[in-house]
Structure formats: structure tokens, C-alpha cells
Amino acid sequence: MIHHVWGLFTRPDQKWQEIRSEKETIGHMYLSHVLILAAIPAISAYIGTTQVGWSVGGGDPVMLTQASGIQLTVMAYLAMVAGVAVMGAFIQWMSRTYDSSPTMTQCIVFAAYTATPLFVGGVAALYPSIWIALLVGTVAICYSVYLLYIGIPAFMKIPAEEGFMFSSSVLAVGLVMLVSMIVLSVIFWGHGIGPVYTN
Template identity: 70%
Template sequence: MIHHVWGLFTHPDQEWQEIRGDKETISHMYLSHVLILAAIPVVSAYIGTTRVGWSVAGGEAVRLTESSALQMTVLSYLAMLAGIAAMGAFIHWMSRTYDAKPSLTDSIVFAAYCATPLFIGGLAALYPNLWLAMAVGTAAVCYTAYLLYVGIPTFMNIPKEEGFMFSSSVLAVGLVVLVAMMAISVVLWGFGIGPVYSS
């Protein structure tokens, strides 16, 4: 797992070929990669929101209660795990349009490795700051998109022109999934599952 993560940052094109050659199972992928890396942003956010806090316009730091932060951490973690599976299922479904024939397992593995920069970028949540979050988040999203555009033609073994269209479709659906997760968060807040601030 770690050598693939390092390879995606140092030589992504070659690394996608190596990942394609691996025979992963969904359970092994989740146990060795997704469960570990998806914990980075949620644990960082838990520490950042309960210990450090954030301030608006240089005022006193605002923190969440531990129980509220834990509740939001668990829900975020589950949402990320489900999001990887949903994106993998979409990639598998969409691959038929481009005459690629990856298995559902291959598609979920691809989605998980593409999300790696987003998971690692979650370290920024240790110090909740709007500008830091925006800078790191933008860099993580850009590199995730780069991995997607480089990886689809290599991983799916399709021409680069088709890979561009395929990648654009996946990126659009990824944004829809993100917006849906935000909408679900707002609905849950309406039912009382939201942040509770420490006094």
C-alpha cells in the first residue's frame, strides 16, 4: 500500500501500470488502504476542532464538544467509505461506454487510489484555519484530478482521447457526490445531528 501511495506522488503514470497489475480484493483494499487513509482527515478534524479550535477575525477560539466532534467524525468516516464504493461503482458502470472492461473490484481500487491526495490533505484539519484549508484542499483536489486524468487511460487500457472524456465524466459525478454529501449533512443538522460548541 505505502509504496503505491508514494509512487502516485513521484511517478503516477508508471504507478498506475503497477496498480493495474496487482490483483486486489475489495476487502484487502479497504483493510490495507481505505480504512487507514480515510482516518487521516477525520482524526485530524477531531483533534483540530476539540483541542485547537478556530477563530473568526482573530477572536477567541471556538471548539466543539468531544461528543459532538466524535459523532461528526464517525459520520464523516462512514460517508468517505461509502463515497469510495459509490465512485467505484460508477466507474465500473461507465467503463462499458468506453469499451473498457474493469471488474467492480478494479474500479473501486482505482477510486480509492485516486482519493489518496484528498485523504492525506486532511492533515490540514489539525489546525483549523480557513486559508490553510482552502490552500491544501485546492492542491489536493487538483492532484486528485491529475491522477484521474493520468490514470484512466493507463488503468482502463483505453486511448487518451477516450480517457479524457471518461475522466471528465468521473470528475463531474465526483462533484455531484460531494454536493450530495453536503446536502445530507445539512438535512442531518436539521434533525439535530450537528455541531455542539463547548462553552
């Protein structure tokens, strides 16, 4: 797992070819990659929001209660883990339009590795600051989009022109999923499943 993660940051073109040629299983992918890396932003956010806190207008730090932090951490972790599988399913479904026939396993592997910068960038949540989150989040999103656009043609074995359209479709689905998760969060908060502050 680690050599693939490092390779995606140093030589992504070559690394996508290697990942495509490997015989991976969904179970192994989740155990060795998704479940571990998805824990980075979840645990970082828990520590940042319950131990460090954030200041509003230079006042005392605002923090979440331990119980609230655990509840939100578990929900965020499950959403990230499920999100990889959902994106993999969408990628396989859309691949038929582009005369590509990857397996569900290959699509989930592709989705997991494409999300790697987002998982790693989650370490910024250790210190809850809007500016740090904005900076690191923007870099992580940009690199994930870069991996998506260079990875689809190589991984799906389709021409670059079709790869651009395919990648744009995947990106659109990802944005819809993000908006859906935000809407679900608001609905949960409206029903009492939301943050509880220490003061």
C-alpha cells in the same frame, strides 16, 4: 500500500500500470488502504475542532464538544469509506460506454488510489484555518484530478481521447456526490444532528 502511495506522488504513469496488473481484493484494499487513509482527515478534524479550535474575528477559539466531535468524525469517516465504493461502482458502470471491462475490484482500487491525495491532505484539519484548508484542499483536489486524468487511459486501457471524456464523467459524478453530501449535512443539521460548541 505505502510504496503505491509514494509512487503516485513521484511517478504516477508507471505506478498506474503496476496497480492495474496486481491481483487485489476489495477487502484487502479497504483494510490496507482505505480504512487507514480515510482516518487521517477524520481524526485530524476531530483533534482540530475539539482541541485547537478556530478563531472568529480574533476572539477566543471556538471548539466543538467531545461528543459532537466524535459524532461528526464517525459520520465523515463513514461517508469517505462509502464514497470510495460508490465512485468505484460508478466507474465500472460508466466503463461500458468506453468499451472497457474492468472488474468492480479494479474500479474500487482505482477510486481509492485516486482519492489518496484528498485523504493525505486531510492532515491540514489539525489546525482549523480557512486559509490552510483552502490552500491544502486546492492542492489535494488538483492532484487527485491529475491522477484521475492520467490514470483512466492507463488503468482502463483505452485511448487518451476517450480517457479524457471518461475522466470528465467521473469528475462530474464526484462533484455531484460532494454536493449531495453537503445537502445531506444540512438536512441532518436541521434535524438536530449537527455541531455542538463548547461556548
